[in-house]
Amino acid sequence: xxxxxxxxxxxxxxxxxxxxxxxxxxxxxxxxxxxxxxxxxxxxxxxxxxxxxxxxxxxxxxxxxxxxxxxxxxxxxxxxxxxxxxxxxxxxxxxxxxxxxxxxxxxxxxxxxx
Numbered sequence: 443x444x445x446x447x448x449x450x451x452x453x454x455x456x457x458x459x460x461x462x463x464x465x466x467x468x469x470x471x472x473x474x475x476x477x478x479x480x481x482x483x484x485x486x487x488x489x490x491x492x493x494x495x496x497x498x499x500x501x502x503x504x505x506x507x508x509x510x511x512x513x514x515x516x517x518x519x520x521x522x523x524x525x526x527x528x529x530x531x532x533x534x535x536x537x538x539x540x541x542x543x544x545x546x547x548x549x550x551x552x553x554x555x556x
Contacts, residue, residue, distance in 0.1 A: 453552025477533025
């Protein structure tokens with residue numbers, strides 16, 4: 443969406459001499475910043491939710507069906523690190539195609555119709 447909304451600005455940058463690689467780099471960095479903020483917030487909220495669940499046990503399970511009556515919680519840092527790295531890798535892969543499309547924008551057409 444950012445690429446589609448910024449076509450005019452991309453055209454201006456290219457007209458001023460920006461290379462395809464620099465345009466790609468700009469959009470990959472912007473996508474990774476958005477993904478990093480989302481991943482950080484998700485990690486923080488997830489850990490807080492797990493700590494609250496561990497302390498207050500607000501999710502109960504039917505005792506006649508399960509051997510336990512509350513949902514057990516154990517936070518493993520290795521799992522958290524793996525999830526964060528996987529989320530950032532997915533964000534990186536998801537930015538490659540839009541960044542590539544942004545670098546292919548024709549400056550004249552973008553400024554004229556952007």
